[in-house]
Amino acid sequence: METPEKIPLDEAVARELIPCSVCGAKGAGVRQVGGKKHLLCAACEARGRRWTWGAIVALVVVAGVVAVSRFRAKPVDPPSPPAPPLAMVEAERIEKEIVDLIQQKRYRDAAAWLRQLLQQNPGQPLLNLYMGQCLINLGYFELSARHFQAAMAGDPKDEAECRASLGMALQSLGHSAQALPFLEKEFKGSSFEKSRQVLLAECYLDLERYEDAIKVLQDKPPDLVNLRVRHRALLYLGKPDEARKVFEAADVPPVSRAMSLALQFREEGDFAGALKILEEAAAKVDPKSLDLLHLRQAILQVHVESGDLARLEDEASELAKCLHPITAGEARYYLVLGRLMAGKRDVAVAAANEFLGTMDILLGLLRAESLMMQHLAGTRKVEDLVGEAAKVSRFRANDLYFYIALATGDPAWAKKAAESTPGHNFPYHAIQRLLKK
Numbered sequence: 501m502e503t504p505e506k507i508p509l510d511e512a513v514a515r516e517l518i519p520c521s522v523c524g525a526k527g528a529g530v531r532q533v534g535g536k537k538h539l540l541c542a543a544c545e546a547r548g549r550r551w552t553w554g555a556i557v558a559l560v561v562v563a564g565v566v567a568v569s570r571f572r573a574k575p576v577d578p579p580s581p582p583a584p585p586l587a588m589v590e591a592e593r594i595e596k597e598i599v600d601l602i603q604q605k606r607y608r609d610a611a612a613w614l615r616q617l618l619q620q621n622p623g624q625p626l627l628n629l630y631m632g633q634c635l636i637n638l639g640y641f642e643l644s645a646r647h648f649q650a651a652m653a654g655d656p657k658d659e660a661e662c663r664a665s666l667g668m669a670l671q672s673l674g675h676s677a678q679a680l681p682f683l684e685k686e687f688k689g690s691s692f693e694k695s696r697q698v699l700l701a702e703c704y705l706d707l708e709r710y711e712d713a714i715k716v717l718q719d720k721p722p723d724l725v726n727l728r729v730r731h732r733a734l735l736y737l738g739k740p741d742e743a744r745k746v747f748e749a750a751d752v753p754p755v756s757r758a759m760s761l762a763l764q765f766r767e768e769g770d771f772a773g774a775l776k777i778l779e780e781a782a783a784k785v786d787p788k789s790l791d792l793l794h795l796r797q798a799i800l801q802v803h804v805e806s807g808d809l810a811r812l813e814d815e816a817s818e819l820a821k822c823l824h825p826i827t828a829g830e831a832r833y834y835l836v837l838g839r840l841m842a843g844k845r846d847v848a849v850a851a852a853n854e855f856l857g858t859m860d861i862l863l864g865l866l867r868a869e870s871l872m873m874q875h876l877a878g879t880r881k882v883e884d885l886v887g888e889a890a891k892v893s894r895f896r897a898n899d900l901y902f903y904i905a906l907a908t909g910d911p912a913w914a915k916k917a918a919e920s921t922p923g924h925n926f927p928y929h930a931i932q933r934l935l936k937k
Contacts, residue, residue, distance in 0.1 A: 598630055607634040625654030632665055639826075641669040641864030660690040667699050673864050674892035676706040701729045706893035708922055710737045724752050731760050736923045740764065755781055755791045759798055767924035771806040775799065793819075793827045800834045804841075805929040812838040820854075826866060829859045833869040836876065840906040841930070852876040868896060872903045882908065894920045902927050905934060 601610035611634040632647035652662035663682045670679035683700040687693040704713035710733040717726045734743035747757045758781035765774035782795040796819050803812035819831035832855040839848035852873040861870040874880040889897040898921040905913035914934040921928050
């Protein structure tokens with residue numbers, strides 16, 4: 501057995517014999533930190549400086565916080581009593597654990613850590629960036645936006661990621677006019693540029709800038725997102741034949757093709773044709789798949805538009821029993837619409853209360869639906885819904901006005917819903933029937 505060569509630390513680093521204690525990188529950039537025996541490369545040292553802010557030394561943590569990292573699924577209350585302060589190395593260990601949780605998509609666990617840390621350091625940029633990442637992935641778009649704004653204000657290094665994430669959060673809420681300024685500027689050389697372009701195209705669509713939406717992605721590969729944007733833009737530009745051809749020769753999943761073509765049939769008033777496409781697609785997919793749930797949701801929209809309230813009641817009631825919470829919540833929303841359309845307000849209120857009893861109303865995916873259900877349950881006013889309608893694109897505002905017309909019985913709101921509907925966007929046909937009453 502050979503005796504290990506004894507060489508000075510600097511020479512060992514220069515010869516790439518010693519790895520960074522965090523990322524494992526080797527090279528002359530690795531250095532001893534603070535006289536301690538752990539070594540960091542330049543990138544990890546810089547990141548450590550971002551994480552190890554001045555107040556971290558005074559941060560107090562107890563066993564309750566440590567327990568959060570042991571696979572707890574939900575956030576915990578602030579700990580008490582305090583334990584001794586954390587050192588720099590301990591702070592770096594916590595950051596690594598948070599990053600690991602995010603990479604494992606254990607966003608609730610990571611958010612539990614971050615909630616504790618942000619109570620002591622609410623303006624710390626990196627903590628806010630991590631919390632924003634967790635919240636946007638959990639569907640809390642409005643809450644995530646606040647953290648991305650704080651992160652961007654505190655550290656310009658994260659501008660591209662924060663701007664892209666802010667644009668995504670606001671666009672997901674339907675607040676397209678607010679999202680646009682965060683998406684229009686290019687992220688040159690950034691990995692977020694492709695995401696920005698897709699989000700910008702979606703934003704242009706919602707703002708009814710259809711030609712701009714097509715232009716953003718015109719030189720991009722004809723992937724599913726690109727084709728969906730092009731189909732929808734052509735449809736609302738009044739070019740239905742061109743829109744129908746978008747998916748003819750495209751190599752896309754059959755369910756995606758069926759959903760887009762059924763949407764076009766439904767908007768054109770061919771409800772039987774739309775149902776045929778959706779039901780044939782549903783018969784060919786895995787009965788346990790999310791694809792089937794999406795197809796069944798699309799079928800409910802056809803029933804709303806056609807006025808087939810009996811089938812809407814039956815199929816929405818059945819879909820509300822599924823285990824996917826967002827799908828079940830949306831099904832209960834359609835139950836409410838159908839019952840209000842049938843003049844059955846009492847049972848509609850019951851469905852609204854069931855929705856509120858099973859849904860987290862802070863979730864952004866069903867924000868508008870939650871507001872409407874709260875109104876029907878008596879905890880929101882019409883003014884709250886009108887305020888939300890003013891923030892969202894017309895593609896979402898008409899849903900709110902249609903609901904107000906049904907809930908109040910005031911035909912003026914049906915007229916407002918018709919005026920706010922782009923093309924024949926859902927629920928165009930149901931609105932037109934309401935106007936004729």
